[in-house]
Amino acid sequence: NAGVTQTPKFRVLKTGQSMTLLCAQDMNHEYMYWYRQDPGMGLRLIHYSVGEGTTAKGEVPDGYNVSRLKKQNFLLGLESAAPSQTSVYFCASSYSLDRKHSNQPQHFGDGTRLSIL
Amino acid sequence: AQSVTQPDIHITVSEGASLELRCNYSYGATPYLFWYVQSPGQGLQLLLKYFSGDTLVQGIKGFEAEFKRSQSSFNLRKPSVHWSDAAEYFCAVGRSGGGADGLTFGKGTHLIIQP
Numbered sequence: 001n002a003g004v005t006q007t008p009k010f011r012v013l014k015t016g017q018s019m020t021l022l023c024a025q026d027m028n029h030e031y032m033y034w035y036r037q038d039p040g041m042g043l044r045l046i047h048y049s050v051g052e053g054t055t056a057k058g059e060v061p062d063g064y065n066v067s068r069l070k071k072q073n074f075l076l077g078l079e080s081a082a083p084s085q086t087s088v089y090f091c092a093s094s095y096s097l098d099r100k101h102s103n104q105p106q107h108f109g110d111g112t113r114l115s116i117l
Numbered sequence: 118a119q120s121v122t123q124p125d126i127h128i129t130v131s132e133g134a135s136l137e138l139r140c141n142y143s144y145g146a147t148p149y150l151f152w153y154v155q156s157p158g159q160g161l162q163l164l165l166k167y168f169s170g171d172t173l174v175q176g177i178k179g180f181e182a183e184f185k186r187s188q189s190s191f192n193l194r195k196p197s198v199h200w201s202d203a204a205e206y207f208c209a210v211g212r213s214g215g216g217a218d219g220l221t222f223g224k225g226t227h228l229i230i231q232p
Binding site: 005030031033035040041042043044048050056058059090105106107109110111 | 122126134142151153159160161162163166207209212217219221222223224225
């Protein structure tokens with residue numbers, strides 16, 4: 001009954017370093033999402049995926065890359081971290097919008113707090 | 118493009134008093150609307166959602182929300198708040214239809230409960 005699991009929960013990086021955030025879901029959801037949350041800004045969509053092997057840009061994709069090689073996993077990469085990427089990152093997942101699942105909402109992980117020095 | 122406005126950054130309510138949090142949205146068609154709550158250091162928990170049908174939606178923890186198309190609003194209400202309701206509340210709208218390509222969130226309302 002894990003739901004959406006994010007790894008790691010906390011991380012401190014130096015400017016220019018790279019890292020990958022992992023999101024795993026065990027609900028067999030088709031859709032997965034990465035958001036960032038900054039004070040006073042709410043959550044903003046970075047990238048999303050509507051199925052294994054597919055990804056698309058959200059509102060604030062610059063500086064990030066993603067991959068969805070397996071249905072249950074969605075990876076968010078920072079190739080060269082910048083202080084502006086200091087944020088709390090949330091992963092979410094949901095079912096596809098077929099008639100059977102059309103009223104299913106997104107499920108969120110507990111977040112990854114990332115600091116870039 | 119769709120957008121969500123939560124006009125109140127902070128709201129202070131006495132314990133036991135009623136609560137209304139405002140949310141206005143901008144979306145061309147029938148929106149899919151959500152209210153989430155976030156406690157400090159935690160992820161987001163869904164309170165309720167509106168997809169279609171009855172415009173008064175019941176959620177968890179005694180919350181309800183009313184969809185008013187004419188006012189482009191989806192305000193959250195609770196008749197009597199408890200100290201445990203202190204948290205950040207987010208209203209969100211599906212970026213397109215049901216939100217397959219994600220949600221657009223408001224900036225949140227911070228709820229403070231006075232004893």
